[in-house]
Amino acid sequence: MLKFEPLGAPTRGAWIIAAIIVALQLALAAGLFWMNSISEAAAGRRVVEVGAAEASSSLYTELPDAAFQAVRLPRQGCCSSNNLIFRSRLTAEDAALANPAVLIESAYDNALVYVDGALAAGAGRVSGPPPNMGRRPQLLRIPSAMAHEGAVLDIAVQRAVGFGHLQPFYVGEYDELYSSFRALTFLRHDLPLFNAAIGAFVAAFCLCAAPLFGARGLMLSLSALGASWVLQHVGLYVTDPPWGAVANNGVYFLGFLGACVCLPWFFIEWTSVFSPPAPKRAPLFAFVLDPWGTVARRRLAIVSLASLAIGAGLIAWRLSFGPAIASQDINRVIGWMGLFAMAFCLVRIVSFYLRPGARDPIAASAFVFVVLAAIADISAVRFLKTYGVFLGAAVTFFPLALLLSLAVRARGVFEAATTTAEKLNVLVADREREIVRYHEEVRRNDRAAMLLDERSRIMRDMHDGIGGQLLGLILQARSRKLSDEALVNGLEQSLDDLRLVVDSLEQGEGSLTGALGAFRTRIEPRCEAAGVELDWEIDDVGATPNIGPDKTLQIYRILLEACTNALKHGAPKRIGVALKRDGDQIEIALGDDGVGFAPHGAPPGRGLTNMRTRARQIGAALAMDSTTSGTRISLTLPA
């Protein structure tokens, strides 16, 4: 964001740059003066005393001498026609030249030279409606055969703008007039074109940079200022042809008006955006000297754009009466407006740059120069009836100084942005570290909780299983009621249970398919020992995330109990174990072809009660079906 930031005392470097800017501008102005002086110093007869006649057409057929009135150049008065013929007579010196030529210093796009009433030379658009006001001086050759002492020299020119400031013209040797012609062409044609290009660049740059820099009013006003410069030159070079004199003059004057409106607008923006807060004072002082508030500046933008629109309307309306006369009036009005606006700007700029905290010699040198140049230019055209060259010098360097100044201020913008970004990065990095730390802690806690869970589960399992079994064995052994066979059986049972615990821990995380696979190695040796064949019908049931180690262990115990029961009581030939999946439900079944037992007939044994309790604990449905031809238990639970 472009905004006021107090500047320290100007550094040495700033003063040097300011000095360089002023020096460059002065040098350019001096250069232009020098060019101008070359054009003035043309070697040849400077024709100031002429007769002038107005004609209805530039296609001149000999007018009588009586039609010409004596005028003195530069001519002050004006005209009622677009076609003007100046009459002079060649001197003996003129006639003696090897290559006589006429240099017409004022800028005309067209000019015709007649000698003794016969067309000798012509340039530009010489017939049809009046052409634009022109930017090209003319250097026209007089055939030496036609040149003789006393020959009547008529120069017919034509332009749509009234002749406010006709300059003298020269008669002389072509080669000697040529350097003046080149200098004039540079001043009137080449330099303005170059300035127009700079104006276009500034306009485009500011329009594009406005969203980035933030001070939109400031950037918009500068863009409009650049555009109005461009518009003036568009008016001079582009509009006629094809659109004719009215369009040509309209665009030119709109550009002129634009410069006169946008320059104060821009300077008010600049001196407000970059101003330190000012104490309150009388409204008139505040209006001229102090920074304007946001609301006032928004109004200023609206007023500026509106006055351009209204001005365009007025210009169009005035031009509709006839471009030649109207352009004189418009020129005069805008000229006065411009002078007034420039005076206002000058006061504002000087007071602004004198304020503590705002002293920036670089910007000040450029701005003060441009305003002074504008004043000098308008005054020169307005009062001295001469071409201004100062604004040309100012316009060339003003935008460059401006961009430099903006860059210096915008550096603060970018530095601030970078600092903010760095701060944010540090903040984000801190946060990330914190989050990572937090996550690690959560994970550690989760893990600790999981381990604790697992530990207490294993302890419970040991207590339920092997602990009870071993304790039972010890008590029985103490009371000497234990046979050797019973002791071995009991210890084997204990070890089996311990192995089931281990198996459940290993298999519980994957699939029940693998868990049952492990189980087979635990029961197969018993079945073999009892001469019972094991039918293994295990489907791959896929992942069973709901059946963790705890449930797996209970399933093992239920199956082991069922298997033990079958081997002990059923005397089967075969035992089958099956695993199936039906949607979300897993069914595990163990069946035998033994003699069976009546599930409700006899009081249930401890084993059966245990199986039911375990099934309930893991949320499984336990079904038992025992007939004389076999027993089948099935366990159903969600996968």
Place this chain on the structure above:
Amino acid sequence: MTAAPRYARVAIVEDDAILRENLVQLVTRAEGLEIAGAADSVATGRALLEPDLDVLLIDLALPDGNGVEVIREARERLANIKIIVVSIFGDARSVVRAIEAGADGYLLKGAGEQQAEEAIRSVLDGGAPISPAVASHILTRMRERSSSERGAELDAPLTEKETAVLTDLAKGFRYKEVARLHGISPHTVADHVKSIYRKLAVNSRSEAVFEAVQAGLIKLKD
């Protein structure tokens, strides 16, 4: 099994005196087997690794270290030795670790005499015993490795057939049943399992190298 031209020499490394005595009895009684020596620690176990040794029965949890060290050394020094891990639980994690170090099979402590003898003979005969839990564990490890951060292919990936065989073994099917399911001979199943064991060892070694390189323990020359 054709009669062995000489007695197979068996060394036993087991720190529990009773279990060790039990194993010694078992071997002594078994036909065609003879005791080459018995030890109760990693250090004394190493001393038993003589060139004429045929079988090593070894416990993993030893007082002065892990039996895996002895297994690795035995596999390096004695090309044709058969190594059988004696485990109280036969838990997959430790058995697979032993297989990765070069073991050929495992024996459950406290197994019946006949079973134990069969297991030893089976290994001597070129068999490769495998429990469903071990098969399942190998499958998981192989899957983890091929999707590990290395991203690259395993040095010795399992073939489709091997994976299929392993999957069925993990379900609890025995060699005979697996052979019937796949239409191959039980012998071929055993060959598959041996191949799987070898690949497991190879992958384990390259993985160890990879991890060592990652940890900066080994510098590979360019």
